Amino acid sequence: MSAYSLRRADAVLEATLDVLAEVGFARLTVDMIATRAHASKATIYRRWATKTELVRAAAALVEVETIPAEVGAEPAEALRAVLESLRSMTVGRLGRLVSALTTAAVDDPGIRATVHEELVIPLHRGTAAALDELRDAGVIDAHADTALAARALIALTVDRAVATGTAATPAELEALLAAWVLPVLAPAATGRRTKGPTAGPG
Numbered sequence: 001m002s003a004y005s006l007r008r009a010d011a012v013l014e015a016t017l018d019v020l021a022e023v024g025f026a027r028l029t030v031d032m033i034a035t036r037a038h039a040s041k042a043t044i045y046r047r048w049a050t051k052t053e054l055v056r057a058a059a060a061l062v063e064v065e066t067i068p069a070e071v072g073a074e075p076a077e078a079l080r081a082v083l084e085s086l087r088s089m090t091v092g093r094l095g096r097l098v099s100a101l102t103t104a105a106v107d108d109p110g111i112r113a114t115v116h117e118e119l120v121i122p123l124h125r126g127t128a129a130a131l132d133e134l135r136d137a138g139v140i141d142a143h144a145d146t147a148l149a150a151r152a153l154i155a156l157t158v159d160r161a162v163a164t165g166t167a168a169t170p171a172e173l174e175a176l177l178a179a180w181v182l183p184v185l186a187p188a189a190t191g192r193r194t195k196g197p198t199a200g201p202g
Contacts, residue, residue, distance in 0.1 A: 012037045012044055016058035021096040025055065025104035025111075056114040059101055064122040065089050069133035075186035076177065078139050082130055083173045083181065086153060089123070090161035090168070102162045123158070124150055131185075140185040149185055 015037035020028055030051055034041045048054040067085050070078040089098055098119065105112035124147075131146035156176060161167045168176070182189055 008037075008039060008043065009047060012039055012047075012054070013058040013061055015039075016054055017061065017097060018093075020055065020058070020100050021093050024100045025108075028055070030054070052108055052110050055101075055104065056110055059111070059114045060118050062094070062097055062101070062119060064119060064126060065094070067126045067130040069130040069137075071133055071137035071139060073139065075139055075189040076182060078134050079181050079185060080173070080177055082127065082134075082153065083157060083177060086127065086157040087161075087168055087173060089158055095161065095167060098158065099162050099165070123154060127154060141187060144185050153181070 012033060015033050016028075019032045019036055023032070028051065030041055030044055033039075033054065034044055037044075044054065048057060065085050065088050068081045070081050073081070089095060101111065101115050101119065105115045127150035128146045131140065131144065131149055134140045135142060135144050135146060157168055157173075
């Protein structure tokens, strides 16, 4: 493929993401994408036979937020940064894309597979890896089950936003941090331990 063709393909995929974020998968049409990308429908169909194929290709371009591991911070600051990073995936253009792709994945096995591979797995691995770093640095409890904690934090932020259509507010994140995240993952910082994803003595 020529450099020009690659640029045109990239333009079509970016246009797909833009329109998908605006109208969702159900209302998305190839006509809309062609107009946004300044491309003909024939050009699009030569490379992607269906709307689903096009959306799957575009979904591979969506980058999962890098989850920070602030190993030099206090537990509350480090865990707040993790929560805020997860929340950032539920607001703005990225949030609309995540919601649109997740909704489309419910009824389309192809999109579901792409979302799982390109978004779900990297997000869970990245969150668990950040928590691993915090645990290894002594910021959070040495017995913390980071894989389980990652699933819980994602469920309480990203999954919640997809299900309700509303992102957690900063105040809600603070309440979650104080009531559950800190007591479970860094009980020494609060002087109390709440039942949750740790393997240590309760």
